Amino acid sequence: MPNSENINPTPRKRHPVTPKGLKWSLGTSLLIVIVLYILSVYQTTAFPNRVVDGFPIIFNFVVDDLWPPNWSYFDRVAMSLLETWNMALFSSTFAALIALPMSFLAASNINRNAYFYQFIRNFLNLLRTIPEIILAVLFVAVVGIGAVSGILALTVFSIGILAKLISETVEAVDPGPLEAIRASGGNVFQVISFGVMPQILPQYASYSLYVLEINVKASVVLGFVGAGGIGLILNQQLSLFNYDNVSTIIIVLFLTITIIDLISNRLRGRLE
Amino acid sequence: MIEFKNVSLKYPNGHQGLKNINLKINDGEFVVIVGMSGAGKSSLIRSINRMVTPTEGKILVDDQDIITFNEKKLRKLRTEVGMIFQSYNLVKRMSVLRNVLAGRLGHTGTIRSMLGLFPQKDIQFALDNLDRVSIHEKAYTRADQLSGGQQQRVSIARVLTQQPKVILADEPVASLDPPTSHKVMKDLKRVSREDNLTTIVNLHFIDMAQEYADRIIGLRDGEVVFDGPIDQVTEKTFEEIYGRPIKEDDLLGGDDD
Amino acid sequence: MNEKPIVSLRQARTNKSKFYLYTIVFILSAIYIIGLFTTPFSVSGSAASPLDTLRRIFIVPLTDMEYIVQFPVYIGYMIETVAIAYAGVTVATILAVPVAFLAARNVTKRYSYVGKALLNAIRAVPELIFAIIFVAAVGIGPYAGVLAISINSIGMLGKLYAEVIESIDQSNVDAIKASGGNRIQAMWYGVLPQVLPEFSSYSIYRFEIDVRASTVLGIVGAGGIGAPLILATYQRSWEDVGMILIVVVVFVSLIDLISGKIRKRLV
Numbered sequence: 001m002p003n004s005e006n007i008n009p010t011p012r013k014r015h016p017v018t019p020k021g022l023k024w025s026l027g028t029s030l031l032i033v034i035v036l037y038i039l040s041v042y043q044t045t046a047f048p049n050r051v052v053d054g055f056p057i058i059f060n061f062v063v064d065d066l067w068p069p070n071w072s073y074f075d076r077v078a079m080s081l082l083e084t085w086n087m088a089l090f091s092s093t094f095a096a097l098i099a100l101p102m103s104f105l106a107a108s109n110i111n112r113n114a115y116f117y118q119f120i121r122n123f124l125n126l127l128r129t130i131p132e133i134i135l136a137v138l139f140v141a142v143v144g145i146g147a148v149s150g151i152l153a154l155t156v157f158s159i160g161i162l163a164k165l166i167s168e169t170v171e172a173v174d175p176g177p178l179e180a181i182r183a184s185g186g187n188v189f190q191v192i193s194f195g196v197m198p199q200i201l202p203q204y205a206s207y208s209l210y211v212l213e214i215n216v217k218a219s220v221v222l223g224f225v226g227a228g229g230i231g232l233i234l235n236q237q238l239s240l241f242n243y244d245n246v247s248t249i250i251i252v253l254f255l256t257i258t259i260i261d262l263i264s265n266r267l268r269g270r271l272e
Numbered sequence: 273m274i275e276f277k278n279v280s281l282k283y284p285n286g287h288q289g290l291k292n293i294n295l296k297i298n299d300g301e302f303v304v305i306v307g308m309s310g311a312g313k314s315s316l317i318r319s320i321n322r323m324v325t326p327t328e329g330k331i332l333v334d335d336q337d338i339i340t341f342n343e344k345k346l347r348k349l350r351t352e353v354g355m356i357f358q359s360y361n362l363v364k365r366m367s368v369l370r371n372v373l374a375g376r377l378g379h380t381g382t383i384r385s386m387l388g389l390f391p392q393k394d395i396q397f398a399l400d401n402l403d404r405v406s407i408h409e410k411a412y413t414r415a416d417q418l419s420g421g422q423q424q425r426v427s428i429a430r431v432l433t434q435q436p437k438v439i440l441a442d443e444p445v446a447s448l449d450p451p452t453s454h455k456v457m458k459d460l461k462r463v464s465r466e467d468n469l470t471t472i473v474n475l476h477f478i479d480m481a482q483e484y485a486d487r488i489i490g491l492r493d494g495e496v497v498f499d500g501p502i503d504q505v506t507e508k509t510f511e512e513i514y515g516r517p518i519k520e521d522d523l524l525g526g527d528d529d
Numbered sequence: 530m531n532e533k534p535i536v537s538l539r540q541a542r543t544n545k546s547k548f549y550l551y552t553i554v555f556i557l558s559a560i561y562i563i564g565l566f567t568t569p570f571s572v573s574g575s576a577a578s579p580l581d582t583l584r585r586i587f588i589v590p591l592t593d594m595e596y597i598v599q600f601p602v603y604i605g606y607m608i609e610t611v612a613i614a615y616a617g618v619t620v621a622t623i624l625a626v627p628v629a630f631l632a633a634r635n636v637t638k639r640y641s642y643v644g645k646a647l648l649n650a651i652r653a654v655p656e657l658i659f660a661i662i663f664v665a666a667v668g669i670g671p672y673a674g675v676l677a678i679s680i681n682s683i684g685m686l687g688k689l690y691a692e693v694i695e696s697i698d699q700s701n702v703d704a705i706k707a708s709g710g711n712r713i714q715a716m717w718y719g720v721l722p723q724v725l726p727e728f729s730s731y732s733i734y735r736f737e738i739d740v741r742a743s744t745v746l747g748i749v750g751a752g753g754i755g756a757p758l759i760l761a762t763y764q765r766s767w768e769d770v771g772m773i774l775i776v777v778v779v780f781v782s783l784i785d786l787i788s789g790k791i792r793k794r795l796v
Contacts (some may be wrong), residue, residue: 004700040615040619041616043616044613044671045672046613046672051675051676057678058662080406083569085564086506086567087568087661089560092756109731124787131781133632135772138703138774141765142582143573145573145580146569146573148571148572174363174364176359176360176362179361180362182323182356183350184354184431185347185351185357185378186378187382189382190386193383194374197689199364218655221655224657224749227764228569231657234590238661253658254653254658369538390537395538
């Protein structure tokens with residue numbers, strides 16, 4: 001703003017627009033962010049110019065390599081895809097059933113025992129720090145190769161997410177009805193089924209569908225460590241460098257996930 | 273009979289809710305508790321079904337000290353002492369009938385109630401009680417589609433379905449407009465007369481208290497400063513309870529009929 | 530006393546609602562029945578006893594000196610993993626802003642669906658697929674991982690940013706325009722102060738997700754701790770799996786803790 005300097009050419013005392021302390025903390029934060037970025041860039045060799053060069057690759061891949069896919073491979077893909085879907089379906093179902101009681105234990109307005117509540121919270125937090133691939137490796141190690149390990153891994157993985165989301169909903173319910181049921185002599189189960197459940201049912205259904213979406217995507221990874229599903233054939237075809245088969249898998253996967261997301265979003269939109 | 277013997281209540285944050293309360297409330301009485309907000313009306317009423325627990329003294333309900341009650345006895349007590357709340361406390365997404373049946377929970381097994389398998393006579397009883405507060409035709413409507421006055425009448429029906437001996441009402445009309453307030457209070461008074469229920473109501477409008485009470489208890493700073501039958505109460509009494517002259521705000525007005 | 534009719538808890542169903550109910554029940558049971566018949570529920574088990582395997586994963590790495598001394602190796606891999614996530618999310622934060630304005634209803638009006646469709650398409654691709662494509666194009670290494678993470682994060686950040694932009698208070702912008710400010714000034718003083726805290730909060734949240742996502746990328750050669758993980762899995766070297774698990778859990782917990790604190794201060 002050059003004009004303001006003309007109006008007041010010799011300011012006696014500078015009045016900063018931003019107070020000094022705030023300026024300092026903002027400046028320091030920005031500096032930390034930038035320094036960490038520079039360190040990360042050197043560690044990963046992802047320099048900005050290389051990133052700019054890198055992104056058109058996706059475009060070129062879609063235009064040059066993805067088409068034409070090998071349609072004769074479609075049957076095999078469909079089989080694996082069904083397995084992936086089933087794994088996601090069963091794991092989401094189990095997770096929805098197990099996460100519900102856990103989320104009541106992880107809600108401070110139901111579980112009045114502070115220590116037990118904190119224990120369950122910490123347990124769920126711990127569960128959510130384990131990436132799905134490590135869970136899959138663990139279950140493959142114990143149960144062996146196959147869809148069952150995948151289902152178990154995804155179940156544990158989604159319990160962490162689902163129980164957290166539901167317990168937050170439970171903690172946000174209108175406390176009035178719970179008080180009324182307690183006042184009329186209802187026990188904790190009756191408080192839950194009459195006071196809490198009717199209030200959280202739409203969100204419960206919505207979050208379960210959301211977890212189903214996540215599980216379909218997550219189950220792609222599992223096949224790489226032998227836990228079944230479409231990742232298995234993806235890994236095979238990649239190591240054989242059969243890129244036309246890989247592109248068939250990618251196209252089919254993309255369409256399936258898009259359709260599932262679309263349906264699930266519609267259903268969730270109607271639930272709320 | 274409900275009896276308070278030297279009851280005091282100090283909250284964990286240091287606030288003194290009740291100070292050395294001594295009271296005797298006889299069966300079938302319709303008692304109104306008045307006082308400014310923060311005078312301890314809510315603490316007093318909620319001590320009777322142990323929604324809050326006094327830190328000193330005894331509360332005898334039918335000669336049993338309820339302060340010593342364990343979880344199981346407490347639930348039994350609460351089935352016999354019904355409660356009506358300022359904000360109705362209905363489950364908004366549930367039908368009126370189910371909300372009324374929530375009053376039967378203390379009498380119904382856990383599994384049965386979770387599956388919604390209420391005995392037919394309970395359902396019939398719930399409908400009869402809705403009839404008594406004249407919103408029978410709304411039984412299958414969702415609770416959130418009712419007006420405030422209708423919701424409060426549903427909660428009266430819920431309390432009746434509990435078949436209590438005592439009704440506690442904590443500011444039952446504070447969220448309602450004057451004409452609706454009078455309708456709700458009339459309903460409450462009528463059903464408690466018909467069933468001969470001991471009823472204890474918190475109100476902060478003095479004209480309402482005078483119109484419906486058999487007996488008035490005045491509280492100030494957690495202490496009983498007045499206790500007497502309605503015919504002894506004058507405007508002067510209220511000025512003593514409130515510790516200041518009566519203002520326009522202390523009157524609800526608006527009873528047209 | 531006259532007999533009263535039986536009352537139900539529910540109002541009688543109309544034909545239409547009956548039809549809907551039966552259709553839903555039919556579809557759901559069909560989905561589950563197909564699932565039950567097409568999933569191989571057989572459990573092959575492994576040659577080693579499960580208890581011994583669990584001991585090798587959870588106990589040996591923490592008690593045997595031979596393994597404890599190897600922790601720095603995996604910590605190094607984990608630092609690379611975090612670096613991939615950080616570089617990726619920083620690039621994504623910068624690139625998501627223009628895409629988000631493109632996808633915001635109150636900015637591009639009826640053309641916003643173009644940006645929204647683009648973001649939806651990105652989110653329908655699992656990050657592993659992006660990693661596969663980039664590894665095939667630019668070769669093995671963390672550089673491919675950064676590209677995969679950033680494009681994948683743009684999908685989510687763009688959507689969240691667009692929602693923030695759609696919810697801004699227009700009156701601030703109008704006030705600046707009314708006092709003679711131009712479009713850029715309106716953006717700088719009217720829009721940015723409103724959206725910046727939420728943008729940063731979402732980016733930090735996405736960073737948490739990306740740290741987890743980056744642990745996976747190594748299995749297709751896109752850098753990070755996934756590479757030694759898949760190797761250890763193929764070699765049935767459960768002690769190494771255990772060490773990797775511990776390192777990942779500790780790092781992810783610490784990062785969640787710190788970023789949660791920062792996000793709380795931001796909003």
